Each structure stands twice: as C-alpha cells, then as structure tokens.
Amino acid sequence: MTPAARVSAAIGVLDAWAGGQPVEQALTNWARGARYAGSGDRAAVRDHVYDVLRCHGSCAALGGGRTGRALMIGLMRLQGADPAAVFTGEGHAPAPLSGAEASHDLPPPGPEVDLPDWMRPALAERAGDRLDALLEAMRRRAPVWLRVNTRRATPEAAIARLAEDGIAARADDRGARALEVTSGARRVKSSSAYLEGWVEVQDLSAQRAVEAVDWPAAGRILDYCAGGGGKALAIAALGEAAVLAHDANPARMRDLPARAARAGVTIRQLAHGDLPGAAPFDEVLCDVPCSGSGTWRRDPEAKWRLTPERLAELEALQAEILADASALVAPGGRLVYMTCSLFASENEAQVDRFLASHPGWSCLQARADTPLAASDGFFHAVFALR
Numbered sequence: 001m002t003p004a005a006r007v008s009a010a011i012g013v014l015d016a017w018a019g020g021q022p023v024e025q026a027l028t029n030w031a032r033g034a035r036y037a038g039s040g041d042r043a044a045v046r047d048h049v050y051d052v053l054r055c056h057g058s059c060a061a062l063g064g065g066r067t068g069r070a071l072m073i074g075l076m077r078l079q080g081a082d083p084a085a086v087f088t089g090e091g092h093a094p095a096p097l098s099g100a101e102a103s104h105d106l107p108p109p110g111p112e113v114d115l116p117d118w119m120r121p122a123l124a125e126r127a128g129d130r131l132d133a134l135l136e137a138m139r140r141r142a143p144v145w146l147r148v149n150t151r152r153a154t155p156e157a158a159i160a161r162l163a164e165d166g167i168a169a170r171a172d173d174r175g176a177r178a179l180e181v182t183s184g185a186r187r188v189k190s191s192s193a194y195l196e197g198w199v200e201v202q203d204l205s206a207q208r209a210v211e212a213v214d215w216p217a218a219g220r221i222l223d224y225c226a227g228g229g230g231k232a233l234a235i236a237a238l239g240e241a242a243v244l245a246h247d248a249n250p251a252r253m254r255d256l257p258a259r260a261a262r263a264g265v266t267i268r269q270l271a272h273g274d275l276p277g278a279a280p281f282d283e284v285l286c287d288v289p290c291s292g293s294g295t296w297r298r299d300p301e302a303k304w305r306l307t308p309e310r311l312a313e314l315e316a317l318q319a320e321i322l323a324d325a326s327a328l329v330a331p332g333g334r335l336v337y338m339t340c341s342l343f344a345s346e347n348e349a350q351v352d353r354f355l356a357s358h359p360g361w362s363c364l365q366a367r368a369d370t371p372l373a374a375s376d377g378f379f380h381a382v383f384a385l386r
Contacts, residue, residue, distance in 0.1 A: 001041040004086045004093030007072050009034065009041075010048035011094060014068030023049060023301045043186065051075055053300035055139050057113030064104040069094060073101060078108055111135035115303050119293070122343045130372060137371040142297035144181040144188065145375060147202040151237050151264045155179060158198045165191040174374060175207045197262035202230050205294070205369040205378035206340070210234045212367060213336055213382055216241050219282035222270070224325045229256035229267065231287055231338075236265035244278065246270045280330035288318045290339040290346050294370075294377020315345055322354050326361065326385070335361070335383040342370060342377035351381045360386055 001009070009030060016026035027049065031042055052059050052071045055078060060066045063074025072094070076083040084102065087094045112120060112135055120131075127134040146169060148158045155171050158179060162169050167184035179199065181188060193199050210231055215221060217239045223232040226245035233256075236243040245267050247253050253269055260267045270278055291311055296303045322337060329335050337354075339346050351363055366381035 001037055001044075002091065002093070003044075004088065004091065006041060006044045006048065007076075007086050008092055008094050009037070009045045010052070011068035011072050013045065013049050014052060014071050017049070017053075017301070018066060018068065023053065048072065048075065050141075050300060051079075053304070054141070054297065055114050056300075056304060057115070058109050058111075058139075061109045061113060062104075062106060064101060070101075073097070077105065111139050114139055115296075116306075118308060119303070119306075122345065123293075125344050126342045126368070126370065126377075127372075134370060134372055138297055140297060142203075142295075142371070142375060144185040145175075145202060145204045145207070146179040146181060146188070146199040147175075147207050147234060148177040148179060148199055149197055149233075149237050149263050150177060152196065153193075153198040158193055161193040161198060162188075162191060165193070167191055167193075172204065175204050176211060178204050178207050180204070195262070197264060200230065200233060200259070200263065202234065203295075203378075204375040206231065206338075206376070207234065208369060208374055209338055209367070209378055209380040210238075212365070212380065214334075215239060216282045220244065221283045221285065222246060222278075222281040222328060223285045223287070224328070225285075225287050225289070225321065226256070226269075227252045227287070229253060229259060231285060232256070232267050233259060233263050233265065235285070236260070236267055237263065241282070242266075242268070244268045244270050244281070246272065246275060248272065275328060279328040281328055281333065282330055283334045283336065284325045284329050285336045285338065286321050286325045287338040288321050290314055290318065290341040291343055292340055293342045294340040294379075297371065298376070311343070311345070315350070318346060318350055319353055322350065323358070326354075326358060326383075329385050331385060333385055334364070335385070337379075337381045337383070339379045340376055341379060342368075347379040347381075354383070362386065 013026045013030050017023045052075050058078050059071040059074030062077040063070035073083045084097055087097050089095045124131045148155045159169050167187050168182045169179040172178045172180055188194055220242045223245045226232050226247045232243050232245045292302045326335050361383045364382045364384050368379045370377050
C-alpha cells in the first residue's frame with residue numbers, strides 16, 4: 001500500500017469508529033477485507049488511527065470536522081505535513097482537498113482539547129501547576145516496557161538476548177527489573193527472550209507499584225482481580241510465597257497457565273466459590289476495574305467512551321471490591337489496592353472511604369505515579385489489618 005492508500009484506509013476505520021464500532025473491531029474488519037495489506041500496512045493504519053484518538057480534539061479543530069477524512073487532514077497538519085500532498089485523488093489516495101478544506105488551516109490548539117471537558121478538573125487536581133505538561137504527555141504514544149523475570153535471566157542477559165532478535169532495550173533505574181524498548185517493539189512477542197520467559201510486557205508504573213509493596217516471603221498471596229495475571233506473575237517471581245489468582249470473569253485468566261509455565265512459576269487459580277474455603281490470605285491484591293485514565297496513551301479510545309455515569313459505577317464497584325476482599329485477609333495481614341487511574345476519586349478518595357467504613361484497618365503507604373514521573377498513571381495503597 002502507498003502512504004496515501006494507508007491514509008484512505010485510516011479514514012474508513014475512523015468513520016466506522018465514529019459510527020459506534022469499537023476501534024479494534026473497526027481495524028479488524030478493515031484488515032479482513034484488505035487481504036492485500038501486509039503487516040507493515042496494518043501497523044501503519046493502526047498508528048494513524050491511534051494517533052488521531054490520542055489527539056482527537058486537535059485533529060477535529062485542524063481538519064474542520066469529526067469525519068474520518070477531516071480527522072486525517074487534521075492529523076497531518078498537527079504532525080507538520082501538508083495534506084494536499086497526500087489528498088490527491090490519484091490511485092487509492094483520498095480525493096483532493098476542497099476549497100474549504102484547503103483554507104481551514106488554523107494554529108494548533110492546546111492539549112486541553114484532547115480530552116472531554118468534564119475530565120479536566122480531575123486531572124488538574126492530580127497535576128496542579130503541571131497540568132499542561134501532563135496533558136501534552138498524554139497526547140504522545142507510550143513507550144513499551146518489559147519486566148525481566150529474574151528467575152530466568154538478569155537484566156543484562158535479557159538485553160543481550162533481545163538484541164539477537166533485533167530489539168534494542170535499556171535498563172532504567174526507576175525499576176529494578178524494568179527495560180524500556182527503544183526499537184523493535186513489534187518483534188518482542190516473537191522473540192526468544194519472550195517465548196522462553198525471560199521477559200514479560202509490563203509497564204514501568206505497574207512494576208514500580210509491585211516493587212513498592214512488602215510482599216511476604218512465605219505464606220499465601222491472592223491476586224483478587226487477576227485479569228491476565230501480569231501482577232501475579234511479577235509477585236511470584238519475587239519470592240517463595242504461594243500466589244493464587246481469582247477474577248470475576250475467569251475467561252480473563254485463560255492464558256495465565258501458559259504464561260506461568262513460561263515464567264517458571266506456579267499460580268493456582270481459584271473460582272469465586274472457592275474463596276471462602278481458601279481464605280484467609282496473608283496478602284490480598286485488588287487491581288480493580290477503573291477508568292483507565294492513566295493508560296490513555298495506550299488506549300485513547302477509552303477517554304472518549306467514558307462518561308460521568310460510568311465513572312460513578314466504577315467507583316461504586318471499587319468500594320465493593322475493597323470491602324469484599326478485606327474479609328479474605330488474615331489478622332495481621334495486608335490489603336493492597338491498585339488502579340491505573342489518575343483520578344483522585346478512584347484513588348485517595350477510595351482510601352478515605354474504606355478507612356472510614358472499616359475502623360480495624362490503617363493505611364501504611366500510598367503513592368500515585370503519572371506519565372510525567374514514570375510511564376502510565378498508576379496508584380497503589382497498602383492497608384494493614386490490626
């Protein structure tokens with residue numbers, strides 16, 4: 001595909017998304033109908049679409065509308081390119097710019113237009129006088145981070161092994177086992193280092209949160225909202241404690257046995273009905289469903305789908321999960337709360353709410369990361385049961 005044909009494909013995907021299709025479904029539907037598109041073409045179209053979603057407000061302003069065509073015109077202007085050079089109508093290129101489209105060339109707006117208005121106060125509460133810097137950072141693509149499985153390799157050995165497959169990575173002193181991928185990110189999951197369990201994909205902020213918690217060297221740890229099991233795997237690699245995993249939707253854990261085997265650890269899965277008999281646990285981790293506002297560089301579609309009503313539902317669910325999980329902790333044990341959110345209402349406010357309704361608990365530590373300090377936005381708090 002030519003660069004212009006890739007832009008045409010992105011326009012179609014964006015129109016499908018604007019019509020209500022989830023972006024991944026729209027990309028999949030396009031790819032199924034475009035058998036001629038190679039892996040490089042699919043990656044380029046995907047990049048165009050996600051670049052627009054990160055900067056949707058800016059692209060709409062610079063392109064003069066919210067159709068796929070207008071958004072791609074706006075994206076090219078935002079990136080400093082001349083859309084007239086691509087919108088030629090030749091071959092599979094989009095039709096030439098109209099007079100109105102050609103004359104709609106405004107100065108780039110500020111980053112505040114690239115998220116819904118109602119969210120700005122919550123981010124301002126988090127960032128303070130660095131709000132503009134935070135909003136600007138959230139317009140950019142997030143880096144790819146790996147966690148070195150120290151049961152298999154050292155960071156130095158993992159870097160060398162990745163290089164054999166054309167992947168450049170470097171250590172970062174903000175995470176003891178963290179590697180930032182600087183080139184070749186799309187090769188990671190086919191690399192020998194990944195397939196043999198030397199590395200797992202995990203964001204720096206999540207790694208920092210896991211490392212900040214004093215996990216018991218022995219005993220039993222429950223990952224209550226395990227999902228794919230990334231944090232359970234990271235915890236299991238740190239010591240000899242038994243790590244168990246549970247999720248309200250067990251299908252989310254379907255890949256966990258293979259991932260655990262690859263990593264050289266054992267993680268027992270528990271169905272919901274098994275929890276009362278398996279309790280109590282020395283430590284329970286709740287990485288709860290949340291707005292995902294800390295991960296919007298990776299999943300920018302989410303910020304345009306989130307509503308105040310949905311956020312309120314999530315906050316109620318978070319409080320419910322904390323209350324339920326706290327009943328599974330042994331006396332003297334700990335409860336760990338995590339979100340990938342930047343909103344205080346999902347973080348510090350939940351800590352205060354839990355303590356107010358559970359007088360037997362205290363908060364030992366709490367920390368929030370933002371993309372300005374680490375990579376994703378991430379929050380964790382540790383509660384102790386007296």
